Amino acid sequence: MPWTAAAATLLAAVLGGFGGRDRGGWFGDLESPEWVPGHAGLAVAWALRLAASGVAGWWILDERGWGLTAGLWVAQLAMACATPALFFGARRLSTAFTWICLEWAAVGLAAAAAWVFIPPAGWLFVGVLALVTWFGAGAFFIWQLNEPSRGPV
Numbered sequence: 001m002p003w004t005a006a007a008a009t010l011l012a013a014v015l016g017g018f019g020g021r022d023r024g025g026w027f028g029d030l031e032s033p034e035w036v037p038g039h040a041g042l043a044v045a046w047a048l049r050l051a052a053s054g055v056a057g058w059w060i061l062d063e064r065g066w067g068l069t070a071g072l073w074v075a076q077l078a079m080a081c082a083t084p085a086l087f088f089g090a091r092r093l094s095t096a097f098t099w100i101c102l103e104w105a106a107v108g109l110a111a112a113a114a115w116v117f118i119p120p121a122g123w124l125f126v127g128v129l130a131l132v133t134w135f136g137a138g139a140f141f142i143w144q145l146n147e148p149s150r151g152p153v
Contacts, residue, residue, distance in 0.1 A: 004061060026091060031145040036138040039088075046084065049131045053077055053107075056121040056128070060114055069113040076106040076128075083135070093143035100136040107132050 027039045037045070057073045064070065083103060087096035107129050115122030 027088060030142055032142045033138065033145075036142065042135075042138075045131055045134070046080075049128050049135075050077075050080060052124045052128050052131075053080065056110075056114060056118075056124040059118050059121040063118050069110070069117065072106065072110040072113050076103065076110045079103040079106050087139060093139065093147050097136065097139040097143050100132060100139050104129065104132045104136055 036042075053073070053076065057070070057077065060069050060073050079099070080103060083096065083099055086092055086099050090096075107125055111122050111125030111129060114125055
């Protein structure tokens, strides 16, 4: 059953990578804070986020099987898969920021659930939570620097 975690994580990586392609160099033309790396740097950070989540999912499925904790793991993984498509594919900065906030909550719930039974998986989710916080902060500032008059969409 843990191989399911590897397959799901790989699927999320492929789908998110496809949806997150920066067509025409759009991202490079946006104003952004100095601490936000380019598209390639974000792709590496996103891959690390998925890798940590995948290992946590492996432990969850190996130790607990399918249940609430595994369901929360799947939910946050599915949300991670959609984030690049909203930001880079749809180019909806405010919507992507809102989605990242929801993703953050999903990761937090997965972390709390994993922590009870499998503390190392919980620690991995803490790292994921840190990355998602960083992604969210970057998305917020990019949105504010580039679309301040549009407000939430």
